[in-house]
Amino acid sequence: MRRSLAQLIWPLVALALLLVFNAVESPSFFHVQFVNGRLSGAAIDVLNQGAPVMLLALGMTLVIGTGGIDLSVGAVMAVAGALAAKLLHLEAPVVLAVAAALGACVAAGIWNGGLVTVAGIPPIVATLIFMVAGRGIAQLITDGQIITINPDSPFTTIGRGVIGGLPVPIVIALTAAIVIAAIVRLTSLGVFIEAIGGNEEASRYAGLNVRWIRLSVYAIMGLLAGLAGLIDTADIAAADANNSGLYLELDAILAVVIGGTALTGGRFSLLGALVGAIIIQTLSTTILMTTFRGQSVPPEFNLVIKAIVVLMVCLLQSGELRRMVLRARGARA
Amino acid sequence: MKSQLNRHWPLLTTAGVLVALYWAASIAYTGFSSWFQFAQLFADNATLGLAAIGMTFVILSGGIDLSVGAVIALASMGLAVLVSHMGVPVWIAIPLVLVLGAGFGAFMGGIIQVFKLPPFLVTLAGMFLARGTALLLTETKRIEMSGSAGVRALSSVLVVDFNIAAMVFLVAVLAAWAALKYTRFGRTVFAIGSDESAARLMGLPIASTRIGIYAISGLCAAAGGVVHVIGTQAGDASVAFLLELDAIAAVVIGGTVLAGGRGSVVGTLLGVLILGIITTIPNYQGNLNSWWIKIVIGLLLLVFVVLQRMSQAWGRGSGADSPARSF
């Protein structure tokens, strides 16, 4: 516990700095109100809009924990939205639509995991295949159209509803976080994942079922990506196979890395990944709300900031940089 | 002879797929096999092709470059801003954009080399940076350039139906082929991808070569942006979204192994043409929708990746390292 807290310090400091900046620049940021039975305000919006990335980051943390990676999650999101919307369009019950969509996403995860564990294809390559083909499959399902969903359908609750004053996406993300954390930390799955990511050979010697564990991690990733896709689709009440989840795999990986989980696998931090996801969303929101010399900052600035964040995090994690700094210090002394 | 076949079967497979595809399309669709359409195939895919050539160098060395689509957009916008907003003559602006593209690539290569970071992450940052900068350059995100006489002149150049984009693409293929086959730099690219530590022990210049590789990728992407401007007579900041995926797919379908060390730029040319034909088919076949393109490309990727995996099992280098890990 102490260890994981220590790891969390830097992401938390970064988040705090962002929040302080917001508090100074746009005091309305923390102005949370209770309007029409729901909480609203910029801070709530951050969590609400950040929910899909939070879900993806949870799954990505586990995948990266085993030393793998999943590039296909954006495409899986698109499949989930497309399938649910199509089924609703065919007047299927909401429960069936949701279940079918999530089932398809788990299948996609198993497909990815199978390529990695059974066929022995490196994860980057294996998941690249579904990254390319998945969006095509989503478009196939929607016939290339944007399928709109009746805004009154209970399905849209997933994206727009409110439970106990909290927007449903936040509830879903937090519930998923708690459930995943419980599964991972209350069973032995978490230790198994860390063992495989830390030393696969030793895990095999210790009798762990390495293949099965890897496969299940990719399946969980699929499920979470499916949830994220449903939220995204329900939020706009339409399935847009072209744009749903576009580039979100990169945000998810970024969130995991910011959260202090090394890309090489091993020790992972779910809490860190959540903080990472919140940082990314806060950045976007901050840029939207910030004005510079009386003019609003263009939202594209977000990309540039993200680039700088990626580079900084990379450099901070790079053992090479640390060695250089130490050497420079040594030379001075 | 047998080993000759062994060595070239990936390329032969790709060529077989291309010929079969072209033949089938020619029979099915009137006009498909015309010379004009053939030249058009190169013209339409020049931007993708140029990016894929650069990507071939990167993948041969065992790396990956996710920034090429964004660099294309940045080069496209950069050229438009230089010419239309700043009045820089085209003959100065184009080389300038190319140099900047190469410099951008070299910068990423330098970071990858010096800090020993995964190329995937560094070029991801590069992608954000390039795309963000392209979008921030102007407020319009798109600059019409039909007013520029230089661009118009370039866009009207036509040699036996091959326009300037197609010609740049073909010249780049030739140049890349020669560089990979006949220069020490080119052979070092293969050596790094094949076994970096052996290459180091043999005294090959790893650092400068790696920086050069990413510089070439940046240069090729910038060239792709330039020919796109000439073709459309406009700079566009949102062009070439996810083009890096198609470029990687073209390289892999062209028989280059994603782990590095094996492959060819000729294969990449064939891979680009395969993607090009697949992309054109829906234009002829009304009932075939564009999303099939992605699925078919995905399937082709799968087939070639599995073929690569199977061939790896025979050679040295499948190695002790677990394929289930990314880094």
Next chain:
Amino acid sequence: MADALIEMHGIVKTYPGVAALDGVDFSLSAGEIHALVGENGAGKSTLIKILTGAERRDRGTVRLGGTEIEPRTPVQAQRLGIATVYQEVNLIPDLTVAENILLGREPRSRLGAIRWGEMVRQAQQVVDKLGLHVDVAEPLRAHSIAVQQMIAVARAIDQQARVLVLDEPTSSLDATETAQLFALMRRLRKAGMGIIFITHFLDQVYEVSDRITILRGGRLVGTHVTGELPRLSLVARMLGKSVEDVSQTAARRERTTDGEQRECLRASGLFKRNAVQSFDLSLKASEVLGLAGLLGSGRTEVVRLLFGIDQRDGGELSINGESIGHHSPRRAIKAGMALTPEDRRAAGLVPHLSVRENMLLALQGAKGWARRVSVREQQAIADRYVRALSISTPDIEKPVSQLSGGNQQKVILARWLLMEPTILMLDEPTRGIDIGAKEQIESLIDELRSKGMALIFISGELDEVVRVSQRIMVLRDRAPVGELTGENLNTHAVMRQIAGEAAGQAHA
């Protein structure tokens, strides 16, 4: 020696906490094949690394043809004429043979373009001169490891190397390929090249070398003319014994096992190609079977087969009466087996995980992910074993990587002991740990045996194997060569079998 090609004198190299080399002398003449032998930690690889520029020496001199040298990188050493061919060939598999030979010196046109025709012609000449039948225009990976090694030799020769270091070149070669390599080595010797030959195979040492230098524990034991050193003496010196030493390690404990004991493990005709030849093995409860042999003799390969890390190519195996078909560690563990691997770091520990998590890994793996041992129970188990094995760690939650070698070894031991296996296999459990921990492990083995466990014990230290075991199976060159029990069980007898003298094969 007047025509000494290499003279290394008083070489000292210290790594943090360990003296890897302590004043070692070594010389190599032109036209000589000089075998360099020694067990684990002898300092062979450090000596070679210093010679080839991969490491810098702390003290001592290295002379090449009379001039003092200090190569800082392998590339510099190559320029000086010292080339190395490793077991894992250090060439580029995807480039052509011709390029691999001429890389860095390719014939080029005035414009700088590589002249392929000329390059292939030159390389073919080099290869032909060595009597290799290889098409140099093909990629290197198309050839067997043996041919690849000879191509590495060809590169070295073409670079005007005067000294050739062959680092365990024959480990993955079959008999024919080894013969080919030896023919090449003899040819080069005739041409005046100095060759340093590192190998685990004693037969090969006697077959091809002119002189032998023995290292042990970072010190020089001696350099001998091959024909003048009996095998038994060689083995004795490698193991730090003397042949004349009649005070053979006495049996400390009773040697006989109760004939009534249950058989736990039976293997018949088990083998794996290129790893270990067919062997039979039977193990009873309350028995310690020692596996003795030099490094590379096949000891580790035997236990890897038994534990299902490697799949056998043939033979029968039954564990606790259960016949085993497709084998795996999971299967072995289920059948009541446990193995502490030779390489703790690579195959034993998960470095970032805590002492507790590392200890519980196998138990948890056997229970499955869903049935988690509660943290309280885990802590209780971990605390119990920390005390029982006197593991010194301030905290069971400390990452295991922060413990000393001996304590790490005990953590792995604890991992298996808490599974209460019926068969425990220990591969070099005492390597690289301090004396106190060694003694603890030895008496633990004794205690486990008296409680009815069946054990297989591997150690490079002969005394230790003899002390601990009821029965010893001796391996040489990846094949079983004999078994010793009761009266016959002493270090001298084991050494004789390792040296192959019992079989009357003495070359000396």
